[in-house]
Amino acid sequence: MTAEPVLPPPTIHRAGLRPTDLKVMPAEQQATLDPYMRLIVGNRKSGLSLNHIVGCPLDCGYCVRHFWGNFDDKVPQMLVTTPEAVEMLVAHPEFLPHTTPLQLFNKATDPFLPGVKPHTFAVLEELDRRGLSNLVLIITRFHVREEDMARLGRLQYIRPTLLFTYSGINDARVEPIAKTSTTVDSIRTAAAHRGNTKVILYWRPIVPGWNDDPDTMAGVLQVADETGVDAIVFTGYYHKEENATYLRDLGVPVPYADNWQRRKVLPGELDASVVQAWRDSGISIPLYRKTSCGVTAAWKLPDYNGHLGVPELCDICPSEQVARCRQALKAPTPDEFRTALEMFGFDPDTPFLIEDGHVLTAKLGEQRRYALQHYFGYQVWEVEHPHVHSAHGRALEGYTLTPEEQDLLEQARERLAASARHDDD
Numbered sequence: 125m126t127a128e129p130v131l132p133p134p135t136i137h138r139a140g141l142r143p144t145d146l147k148v149m150p151a152e153q154q155a156t157l158d159p160y161m162r163l164i165v166g167n168r169k170s171g172l173s174l175n176h177i178v179g180c181p182l183d184c185g186y187c188v189r190h191f192w193g194n195f196d197d198k199v200p201q202m203l204v205t206t207p208e209a210v211e212m213l214v215a216h217p218e219f220l221p222h223t224t225p226l227q228l229f230n231k232a233t234d235p236f237l238p239g240v241k242p243h244t245f246a247v248l249e250e251l252d253r254r255g256l257s258n259l260v261l262i263i264t265r266f267h268v269r270e271e272d273m274a275r276l277g278r279l280q281y282i283r284p285t286l287l288f289t290y291s292g293i294n295d296a297r298v299e300p301i302a303k304t305s306t307t308v309d310s311i312r313t314a315a316a317h318r319g320n321t322k323v324i325l326y327w328r329p330i331v332p333g334w335n336d337d338p339d340t341m342a343g344v345l346q347v348a349d350e351t352g353v354d355a356i357v358f359t360g361y362y363h364k365e366e367n368a369t370y371l372r373d374l375g376v377p378v379p380y381a382d383n384w385q386r387r388k389v390l391p392g393e394l395d396a397s398v399v400q401a402w403r404d405s406g407i408s409i410p411l412y413r414k415t416s417c418g419v420t421a422a423w424k425l426p427d428y429n430g431h432l433g434v435p436e437l438c439d440i441c442p443s444e445q446v447a448r449c450r451q452a453l454k455a456p457t458p459d460e461f462r463t464a465l466e467m468f469g470f471d472p473d474t475p476f477l478i479e480d481g482h483v484l485t486a487k488l489g490e491q492r493r494y495a496l497q498h499y500f501g502y503q504v505w506e507v508e509h510p511h512v513h514s515a516h517g518r519a520l521e522g523y524t525l526t527p528e529e530q531d532l533l534e535q536a537r538e539r540l541a542a543s544a545r546h547d548d549d
């Protein structure tokens with residue numbers, strides 16, 4: 125890796141941000157945001173996600189906000205007030221009390237930034253006041269203190285999980301916060317004072333040349349072991365033009381070719397070396413490939429994304445969790461699927477085909493597919509996005525579609541088309 129330039133301190137220090145109340149972004153400024161940034165409640169793979177605060181000063185080079193032209197918004201601002209946001213969440217047609225997994229501020233800010241944290245707690249406490257017991261995923265890399273854990277511990281109904289993004293990267297061009305002990309200190313504090321809150325080491329992004337050397341991997345695993353987190357979840361990096369360009373402009377080598385990907389990249393070899401490093405470490409903290417697997421296993425629940433429908437994901441999962449998922453995994457009947465399409469207000473003519481471990485659909489779009497997947501705890505796939513054996517739903521960079529797999533994709537298209545024709549009969 126090339127020598128690191130001397131960087132100014134992270135924006136959070138430069139801007140002197142203090143826990144003052146956030147401002148609501150003026151309407152004319154909101155009108156200039158990318159529609160995805162303006163989307164306050166939307167489905168993501170790991171849950172229905174509330175994002176009414178936009179802006180982050182942490183400057184992580186691979187940040188997803190690059191994709192929506194928001195990376196330069198360093199000061200968090202609200203799109204609506206927090207009480208309005210909670211109403212929008214619970215009134216959302218895909219929100220089901222006690223059932224729908226939720227995510228908080230996982231798209232456009234960090235929920236433990238000084239200005240954002242009061243809103244994180246306000247949302248959690250309002251959901252709790254309503255007696256809602258939904259799982260809530262909260263992803264952070266910032267300061268979490270003992271008093272924060274005590275406050276989380278006072279929640280009676282809502283079930284929070286803290287996921288600490290910690291990659292072992294020490295290149296400040298990629299992660300300015302990596303030069304501090306902030307995240308490791310937070311993991312330690314959270315795990316030591318977790319009460320009913322679950323604590324996960326979110327090992328990401330893992331990228332060849334950045335943090336895949338044996339010492340760095342062993343260091344991350346050691347943090348997990350020493351702190352006694354409930355689980356480790358590992359994953360790769362979103363390889364898109366915007367963040368790759370940003371990183372390359374800083375002199376950071378980005379190891380993948382310029383075929384941009386809609387899913388995270390984690391080549392098969394890298395997956396194998398992560399699993400091997402974990403096995404070699406001998407630690408007892410379980411390792412998962414999927415966020416919802418780590419979260420649900422920590423709560424002793426079956427995975428709400430039904431990943432057992434892709435059984436090669438589960439070879440590292442503890443046997444008692446596999447048993448839980450196996451017992452829960454049940455394909456919806458065609459009537460149940462149609463009823464769910466209607467309940468959520470989706471196109472009732474959506475073609476679908478229930479197969480072993482997944483439902484094949486066409487043109488539902490991610491937002492609707494994820495709502496159905498969470499509802500049934502069963503994988504719902506788009507026919508045009510093939511799941512390649514052992515790519516684990518990740519980008520196909522590092523995997524090659526064999527002629528047989530190309531055939532399988534063609535066959536899936538044909539099966540779905542045939543089932544739609546059959547429905548027309």
Ligand code: SF4
Pocket residue numbers: 412414416417418420421426427430431432433437438439441442445446447449450
């Ligand atoms: S059994 Fe499979 S689907 Fe269930 S939590 Fe484990 S890895 Fe995930």
